[in-house]
Amino acid sequence: MDSTAASESAPALPGGAAHVGPRVRALRTERGMSLSELARRASVGKATLSGLEAGTRNPTLDTLHAVAAALGVALTALVVGGGSPRIRGAAVDMELLRVFDDGPATYELYRMRIPAGAEQASPAHHPGVTEHATVFAGELQAGQLDAPGVAGPGAYLEWAADAPHGYAAVGPEDVHASLLIRYPT
Amino acid sequence: MDSTAASESAPALPGGAAHVGPRVRALRTERGMSLSELARRASVGKATLSGLEAGTRNPTLDTLHAVAAALGVALTALVVGGGSPRIRGAAVDMELLRVFDDGPATYELYRMRIPAGAEQASPAHHPGVTEHATVFAGELQAGQLDAPGVAGPGAYLEWAADAPHGYAAVGPEDVHASLLIRYPT
DNA sequence: CCCGACCGTTCCGTTTACGGAACGCCAGCG
DNA sequence: CGCTGGCGTTCCGTAAACGGAACGGTCGGG
Numbered sequence: 001m002d003s004t005a006a007s008e009s010a011p012a013l014p015g016g017a018a019h020v021g022p023r024v025r026a027l028r029t030e031r032g033m034s035l036s037e038l039a040r041r042a043s044v045g046k047a048t049l050s051g052l053e054a055g056t057r058n059p060t061l062d063t064l065h066a067v068a069a070a071l072g073v074a075l076t077a078l079v080v081g082g083g084s085p086r087i088r089g090a091a092v093d094m095e096l097l098r099v100f101d102d103g104p105a106t107y108e109l110y111r112m113r114i115p116a117g118a119e120q121a122s123p124a125h126h127p128g129v130t131e132h133a134t135v136f137a138g139e140l141q142a143g144q145l146d147a148p149g150v151a152g153p154g155a156y157l158e159w160a161a162d163a164p165h166g167y168a169a170v171g172p173e174d175v176h177a178s179l180l181i182r183y184p185t
Numbered sequence: 186m187d188s189t190a191a192s193e194s195a196p197a198l199p200g201g202a203a204h205v206g207p208r209v210r211a212l213r214t215e216r217g218m219s220l221s222e223l224a225r226r227a228s229v230g231k232a233t234l235s236g237l238e239a240g241t242r243n244p245t246l247d248t249l250h251a252v253a254a255a256l257g258v259a260l261t262a263l264v265v266g267g268g269s270p271r272i273r274g275a276a277v278d279m280e281l282l283r284v285f286d287d288g289p290a291t292y293e294l295y296r297m298r299i300p301a302g303a304e305q306a307s308p309a310h311h312p313g314v315t316e317h318a319t320v321f322a323g324e325l326q327a328g329q330l331d332a333p334g335v336a337g338p339g340a341y342l343e344w345a346a347d348a349p350h351g352y353a354a355v356g357p358e359d360v361h362a363s364l365l366i367r368y369p370t
Numbered sequence: 371c372c373c374g375a376c377c378g379t380t381c382c383g384t385t386t387a388c389g390g391a392a393c394g395c396c397a398g399c400g
Numbered sequence: 401c402g403c404t405g406g407c408g409t410t411c412c413g414t415a416a417a418c419g420g421a422a423c424g425g426t427c428g429g430g
Contacts, residue, residue: 020246030291035378045419050379057417060243060387061205061264074280076261107321109294109363132341134317134365136292153290154367156317156341178294178365180319220408230389235409242387245417 020064020078021055027071027078028053042070091118092167094179106183112167114140114175119168121145122161128184129161136178139171205249205263206240212256212263213238227255276303277352279364291368297352299325299360304353306330307346313369314346321363324356 028038035053039046044066051057052067059067068075088094093113114120116138133142135151143149143159145166151157152171159165161181169175213223220238224231229251236242237252244252253260273279278298299305301323318327320336328334328344330351336342337356344350346366354360 034376036376039419043419045417046378047380047420048418051417054379058245058247060245060417061249062243063417064246075264079260107319107363132319134292136290154315154369156343158341178292180363219406221406224389230387231408232390232410233388236387239409245387248387 019055020059021053023078024049024067024071025053027073031071038067038070042066089120089122091115091120091169106185108181108183110179110181112175112177112179114138114167114169116169116172116174119166121164121166124163124165125161125181126183127162130158130182131161131165132156132158132180132182133177136176138169138173138175138177140175140177141168141170142166204240205244206238208263209234209252209256210238212258216256223252223255227251274305274307276300276305276354290370293366293368295364295366297360297362297364299323299352299354301354301357301359304351306349306351309348309350310346310366311368312347315343315367316346316350317341317343317365317367318362321361323354323358323360323362325360325362326353326355327351 028035033041035049036046039049042049044063048057048059048063049067052059052063064078065075068078071078091114094110112133119141131142133140133151134156135153137153139150139152140157141148141150142157143165145164148166148168149157149159150170213220218226220234221231224234227234229248233242233244233248234252237244237248249263250260253263256262276299279295297318304326316327318325318336319341320338322338324335324337325342326333326335327342328350330349333351333353334342334344335355
């Protein structure tokens with residue numbers, strides 16, 4: 001397992017401060033907000049925010065929380081995939097975002113990425129399992145191997161996963177999508 | 186549920202260090218691990234961990250990350266719900282899980298809950314905005330006010346959100362669903 | 371042309387989170 | 401019994417994250 005973990009103070013920690021900085025800066029500029037304004041709204045010092053975005057500081061939970069709230073996003077939105085379980089196949093790179101288990105079924109919500117032109121097959125899962133994808137970017141071909149569907153940005157696709165199935169990025173762009181896997185109880 | 190969410194304020198510090206402490210302690214004892222052992226594995230001081238679990242400290246991102254790694258969980262598992270912007274309407278309770286902004290559009294992914302029997306309307310959003318729901322539990326009726334769709338567990342529903350639309354839990358159970366809102370650029 | 375407003379960075383004194391080393395406590399054991 | 405080893409908490413000096421106040425740079429208006 002991994003518990004030979006990053007115990008050291010190596011600055012190259014997977015989800016370390018170096019990664020959250022650019023993320024904050026992106027969310028801020030996306031909203032057309034200046035650093036000073038965000039600092040004001042979050043009630044943190046400009047120095048704090050500047051250092052945070054530059055990755056030269058190691059922010060406290062309070063600081064992160066204040067910034068996330070001022071940006072209107074969940075704290076988890078600032079912590080890019082750092083430490084999220086990641087499943088990397090031949091072509092498909094999936095990151096488990098969340099598990100919902102309080103319904104009559106269990107749902108796993110993934111973010112999926114497939115490089116342009118790549119494809120990958122997956123063996124059958126347990127009976128009754130279905131997969132649901134919403135495409136953000138690119139052209140996704142997915143579903144039963146003999147009868148796949150195709151979906152572009154904004155489109156939705158679903159298929160039974162209790163038979164061999166596959167995923168492919170058929171267009172010239174990388175595919176970005178959300179994938180929801182439903183496991184009936 | 187407009188995007189003009191409550192950016193400012195954050196009256197008291199919700200989801201602050203007080204919430205992550207018990208969470209860490211739960212995950213640790215769940216694994217039958219002693220405080221000293223976790224501190225050793227995470228390469229943090231026992232004092233740090235003790236104060237963190239007690240909620241008397243305001244841990245840094247490095248500390249949180251080291252502890253999460255030593256517990257073998259994603260950092261997000263330590264801060265679940267804590268500080269997620271929650272949009273609570275008349276009937277619909279939504280929690281923003283994640284924002285995707287690297288495609289040709291921006292996506293906001295929510296978890297949605299509607300008490301059984303309740304309903305709520307939403308005004309039109311900007312042109313081109315669409316909403317996509319996947320139902321986990323209950324019976325969701327949603328879409329254009331004059332032509333809503335209905336979806337049960339495992340089913341999918343989408344509609345244009347640039348016109349007034351609504352959500353309702355029409356069955357005898359609460360509705361749990363994921364809602365993806367797509368904002369074209 | 372100068373001036374004021376705002377931007378993002380840097381400097382600085384204060385606050386505080388950090389790890390190490392105590393402490394008291396409770397088993398297990400010779 | 402005392403001795404030993406591990407537990408969780410507390411104390412303490414140091415390192416660093418914090419907010420406030422500078423700084424230089426860029427606009428836009430008078």
